[in-house]
Amino acid sequence: MGIQKDRVKFNVGGKIFETTATTLAHAGRNSYFGAIFDGDWNLSDSCKEEHFIDRNPDCFAVLLDLLRTGYLHVPPTLSEKLLFREAAFYGLLDHVRTATRGQFDGDRLRFSRSVAGQAPGDGTAIRGAPDGGCAVAHGSVVHVYDWNFEEHPTINFDYQRINDVGWADPGTLAVAACERLNRSGASAGGLALFSAGSGILRHRFQVAHEDQFKTYTAGALSFSSDYKIFSSCKGRSNEYGIGVWDLITGKQIDFYYEPIGWSLGEADRVQWLNATNCLMVATLFPRKDDCYISVLDFRDKNNMVWFWSDTGAPASDDRRVRDAVAAEEGMSICVVNEYEDLGFMDLRSSAGTVRWCSRSRLVMKGKLPEEPCYPKLTWHEGKLFSSMNDSISVFSGPDWVLTSRLRRSYGGSICDFSIGGDRLFALHSEENVFDVWETPTAAII
Structure with missing residues (x-):
C-alpha cells in the first residue's frame, strides 16, 4: 500500500485536529477514514483543505491518539459509553477492544x-x-x-x-x-x-x-x-x-x-x-x-x-x-x-x-x-x-x-x-x- 505523508486537517465539532494519512491508515479500509481516501490513501479533492465532522471532539482526540500510539487512555471526565458510541461511528470498535484487553490467556485472567x-x-x-x-x-x-x-x-x-x-x-x-x-x-x-x-x-x-x-x-x-x-x-x-x-x-x-x-x-x-x-x-x-x-x-x-x-x-x-x-x-x-x-x-x-x-x-x-x-x-x-x-x-x-x-x-x-x-x-x-x-x-x- 503506497501511503502518502500528506497532513490532514479535521474540524470536529468546532475543534481543529491535524494528523497524517499514515496515522489514519491504521484505522483500516472499512473505517470512516478509509472512506474519505482512495485506494492508495490519498485524500479526495473535496477533503484536501479541511474535513468537517459534526461529532464529539473530546472522543475524537482519544480515538486519534489510539491510532497514533496503539494505546487507549480515557480521561476520567469522559464517559466510556459515549466513547464507545463514537468509536462505533468511526468504525474503530475493534481497535478499542484490542487496546482495552490483552490476548486471551487462561493463566493470566x-x-x-x-x-x-x-x-x-x-x-x-x-x-x-x-x-x-x-x-x-x-x-x-x-x-x-x-x-x-x-x-x-x-x-x-x-x-x-x-x-x-x-x-x-x-x-x-x-x-x-x-x-x-x-x-x-x-x-x-x-x-x-x-x-x-x-x-x-x-x-x-x-x-x-x-x-x-x-x-x-x-x-x-x-x-x-x-x-x-x-x-x-x-x-x-x-x-x-x-x-x-x-x-x-x-x-x-x-x-x-x-x-x-x-x-x-x-x-x-x-x-x-x-x-x-x-x-x-x-x-x-x-x-x-x-x-x-x-x-x-x-x-x-x-x-x-x-x-x-x-x-x-x-x-x-x-x-x-x-x-x-x-x-x-x-x-x-x-x-x-x-x-x-x-x-x-x-x-x-x-x-x-x-x-x-x-x-x-x-x-x-x-x-x-x-x-x-x-x-x-x-x-x-x-x-x-x-x-x-x-x-x-x-x-x-x-x-x-x-x-x-x-x-x-x-x-x-x-x-x-x-x-x-x-x-x-x-x-x-x-x-x-x-x-x-x-x-x-x-x-x-
Whole structure:
C-alpha cells in the first residue's frame, strides 16, 4: 500500500485536529477514514483543505491518539459509553477492544466486573459471543449483552423453558426449547434463530419424518464451520436423536436416529469436532444413571465411529460423569466427576477406557456454597477449564497440572461458564449475577 505523508486537517465539532494519512491508515479500509481516501490513501479533492465532522471532539482526540500510539487512555471526565458510541461511528470498535484487553490467556485472567441479572430464578446457560458479548438464558427468556454490556431487547421464546442457546454468528442466536402448538395451530418453541441486536425471530427449524412435520424438544446445540447447526431432539414417536439443519437455507439435511439402549435425544452436550468432521454426543448423570458418549460421522449415514458407556460398571458417585468435552484437535475426550477428578479417553482406541486423574485434593478449603453445582468443562487454546462450586480451575500441559484458579466470593456456586471472544463468563446460581474475567493488557514501558 503506497501511503502518502500528506497532513490532514479535521474540524470536529468546532475543534481543529491535524494528523497524517499514515496515522489514519491504521484505522483500516472499512473505517470512516478509509472512506474519505482512495485506494492508495490519498485524500479526495473535496477533503484536501479541511474535513468537517459534526461529532464529539473530546472522543475524537482519544480515538486519534489510539491510532497514533496503539494505546487507549480515557480521561476520567469522559464517559466510556459515549466513547464507545463514537468509536462505533468511526468504525474503530475493534481497535478499542484490542487496546482495552490483552490476548486471551487462561493463566493470566483477572476479574473485570460482575453484572447483575435481569430475571428471577436460576440461570439455565451463559454463552460468550465471538465479539466479547454474551447471552444469558433464564427460564423462557434470553438476555443479550454486547461487548460493552449494554443490554439488547430480550428474547422471550414462546413461554417455553429454554434448554440451550448458542451463537450462530456474532449477530445471531440459536435458542432451543420444547416445541408445542399454540391456540391457532401454529408451531411455538422448538429450535429457532433470533437477531441478537433486536430479539426478532429470524427462522424456526422444523423436524420432518416421512414427509410429516413432528413436534419435538430441542436440547444441546453445536455448530460446524460449514454453517450447519446440530441439536439433540426428543420427539413423541421415532424421531429421537440428533437433528442437522443448514443455517443458510434453514432446511433439515440429516437426522441421526437413536440406537436402541442409547439416549441421543436427551444429550446434555453435543460438540462439533472440526479436525475429524464428526460430532461428539454425551448424555450424562443425573439425566441418566448410565453415561453415554459417542462420536458420529455424518459422511457415512448413521455411522457411530466411537462410543463409550459406563453401563454395567459399579455404581459409585466418584466415577459418575457430570460433563464431557472433546479436545480441540479431536483426538481425546475429557470427562469430570462430582469431585473434579478428570478422566481422559483416547479416541484412537476402540476400547473406550477412562484414565482418571484425581484432583480431589485441589478442592478449595472453607465453607462450601449452600447449593453446590455440578462441574462443567471447557477446552480452549490447549488448556482445560473446569468449574467446581464457586471457582474455575485451569489445567495445562501434558499432565494437566493445575496452573491457576479463578474465584469470587459473591454469587455462590457457578452453574455454567463460557469463553467468548477474549473473555470468560461465569454464571452463578445463588445470586442472579455473572462474572467477567479478562486478560489485562501489557504494561506500557
